[in-house]
Each structure stands twice: as C-alpha cells, then as structure tokens.
Amino acid sequence: MDVLTPEQRHFNMSQIHSKNTKPELIVRKWLWNNGYRYRLHRKDLPGKPDIALSKFKAVIFVHGCFWHMHNCKYGSKPKTNKKFWNKKLNGNVERDKINIKELKKLNWRVLVIWECEIMKWDTKLEVKINNFLNKNITLFKKNTVYDDIIENDANYAAEREGEYNLMKAR
Numbered sequence: 447m448d449v450l451t452p453e454q455r456h457f458n459m460s461q462i463h464s465k466n467t468k469p470e471l472i473v474r475k476w477l478w479n480n481g482y483r484y485r486l487h488r489k490d491l492p493g494k495p496d497i498a499l500s501k502f503k504a505v506i507f508v509h510g511c512f513w514h515m516h517n518c519k520y521g522s523k524p525k526t527n528k529k530f531w532n533k534k535l536n537g538n539v540e541r542d543k544i545n546i547k548e549l550k551k552l553n554w555r556v557l558v559i560w561e562c563e564i565m566k567w568d569t570k571l572e573v574k575i576n577n578f579l580n581k582n583i584t585l586f587k588k589n590t591v592y593d594d595i596i597e598n599d600a601n602y603a604a605e606r607e608g609e610y611n612l613m614k615a616r
C-alpha cells in the first residue's frame with residue numbers, strides 16, 4: 447500500500463535520481479555512447495527540447511511522470527491543493543501539446559521518454575530510441591539540404607567539448 451502523497455513520492459523519486467543521476471543525463475549518456483550527437487535545450491526550437499539531434503531532425507523530451515502527468519503510477523495528481531495542482535499540471539500538459547505540435551509543423555520528429563521508462567531501463571527502451579532515430583535515416587538522405595548539415599555539425603561540435611567534460615565529471 448502506498449502511504450505517501452504524490453508530492454512525497456515525487457520528492458522521493460527525485461532523491462533517488464539525484465543519488466545516481468538525472469534521467470536526462472542517463473539518456474544523454476546512452477545516446478553519446480551509441481554514437482548519437484546532439485544539442486541541448488535549443489532555444490530556437492519550440493519548448494527548448496531536452497535533446498535535439500539535427501542530423502535526424504529529431505528531438506527527445508525527457509519528461510518527469512509527475513510534472514507531465516504520465517499515465518502511470520507516478521503520474522497521479524496530488525489530493526491536496528487540488529486547484530493549484532490542476533492548474534499547474536494541466537498547464538504543463540497543455541504546453542507540451544502545443545510545443546510538440548509546433549515542432550511537428552517545423553518537420554521535427556518528437557519522442558517523449560518518461561522518467562519511469564528510464565528508471566527501469568531495458569532493451570525495449572533502447573530499441574524504441576534506435577527505431578525512432580533510424581527511421582529517419584532515409585528521410586534524411588532524401589530531404590536534407592547539405593549546407594544545413596554542415597552548419598549544424600559545426601554547431602554541435604562547438605558544444606561537444608563541454609558535454610564531454612560533463613560526462614567525464616560524472
């Protein structure tokens with residue numbers, strides 16, 4: 447039986463994560479180790495996606511189940527302060543929808559990875575990410591303008607060192 451309120455649960459979850467690492471860092475590390483290169487929190491894209499892979503014209507959001515109301519055991523709304531949480535959490539979900547719509551309009555493909563999927567990391571998730579990214583390889587070859595690739599490569603090469611140092615620091 448679950449005796450914790452969702453707030454406490456969420457707090458517990460974040461405590462668990464901070465011991466090891468943030469869910470976003472786990473995904474980033476996996477991507478990096480598998481040869482995927484990316485940029486973080488691009489301000490020029492709707493919703494500043496956690497991870498943008500320009501080569502694949504793909505973005506990945508790493509969503510906390512509580513804050514983005516995932517349909518899982520961590521995603522339930524608190525029973526106290528209902529009004530506040532309704533507004534806050536529904537607002538998050540609404541913004542997510544708008545951001546994803548805007549990104550798709552700009553021909554970006556969007557993958558949401560949930561905190562709970564990351565917590566029980568398994569090959570299913572790896573296959574999911576690989577499929578999501580590789581699906582676009584043919585599209586990419588057909589549709590991408592060459593100059594755009596060069597420019598994006600230069601962009602993320604510039605960020606690469608900082609990212610690498612972060613990984614080393616872990």
Ligand SMILES: [Zn+2]
Pocket residue numbers: 511516517518519520521560561562563
């Ligand atoms: Zn979840």
